[in-house]
Amino acid sequence: MKTSLGLSVTLVMALELGCSAKPAIVRVSNAPEIGKPFDGVPMRIRTPQVAQIYQLNLETDKYELVASSPQNIADQEHLYAVDVVAGPFTSPSLHIAEYSDNTPKSIQVTSSNNSSGAIDAATTGLTSLETARNTRTSSCQSSNSAVLSADQALASARxxxxxxxxxxxxxxxAAYLQVVTNAQAAADYAHKNPLCD
Structure with missing residues (x-):
């Protein structure tokens, strides 16, 4: 029972590690090629800049600076993309709140965990194997089912x-590799110790 419990705990830990999601912001380029696709939602970032106002002097026919003020406005020099980095058992959603100039106010990722089906399938295979190991009096059909479940759990882990x-x-x-190693050991045991030939 200890081996099966250890395999189950390792499997659950590995599957839970694969259930996270977070935003990723990458700089696309200074001037992306028109029509060239890239991953993520395009956006500009607010940066501190100096806004200057000029007025035409009718006497000199030249523009003169009349006001200057530091402002946080969208940086037109750089384009960024917001994407989501998510684990294999995650269904992420990206939520971006924007200021009136379309720069991001907040970026949030929510996700739902889809690992329960994978955990159920893997633990079912391990439970079947444990049952076959502890009850040598079970039928050949049960033994063959445990071997099949162990092989399926190994294939799923790989x-x-x-x-x-x-x-x-x-x-x-490393956690996923440990799950594969444990599933391989379970499959090897199932094939070495069949209840019927």
């Missing part, structure tokens, strides 16, 4: 690990 985004943290990668 697919989740292979599907990690390039921006996944080393801790998340």
């Amino acid at each position: 697919a989740s690990y292979d599907g990690l985004s390039a921006t996944a943290s080393p801790q998340l990668r």
Whole structure:
């Protein structure tokens, strides 16, 4: 029972790590190519600038500075994009509140956790394997089902690990790798100790 509980706890921890989402702001370029796609929502950032007002002097026929004031206004020199970096079991939503000049006032990411189905499927496989190991008197059909569940749990763990985004943290990668290792051990045990040949 200790092995199965350890596998379940490791699996739940790895799946929960894959359920977070956060905003990512990247500088697109000074002048992006028109029509060229990029990831995220385009935006300009407010920066401190000096606003100057000039008036035409009719006597000299030249413009003269009449007022100058520091202002926070949209930086027209740089374009940024807001995107969402999310774990594989997350359904994120990006919410951007803007000022009247369309610069961001606040950026928020909400997400819903979709890992319960994956956790249920994986723990079902581990539970089936544990049942078959502890009850050697169960039928061949139950044993074959445990082997199949262990193989499915291993395939699911490998697919989740292979599907990690390039921006996944080393801790998340390590947790997923541990889940794959544990699932491999469970599958190996199921194949080595069948209840019927």
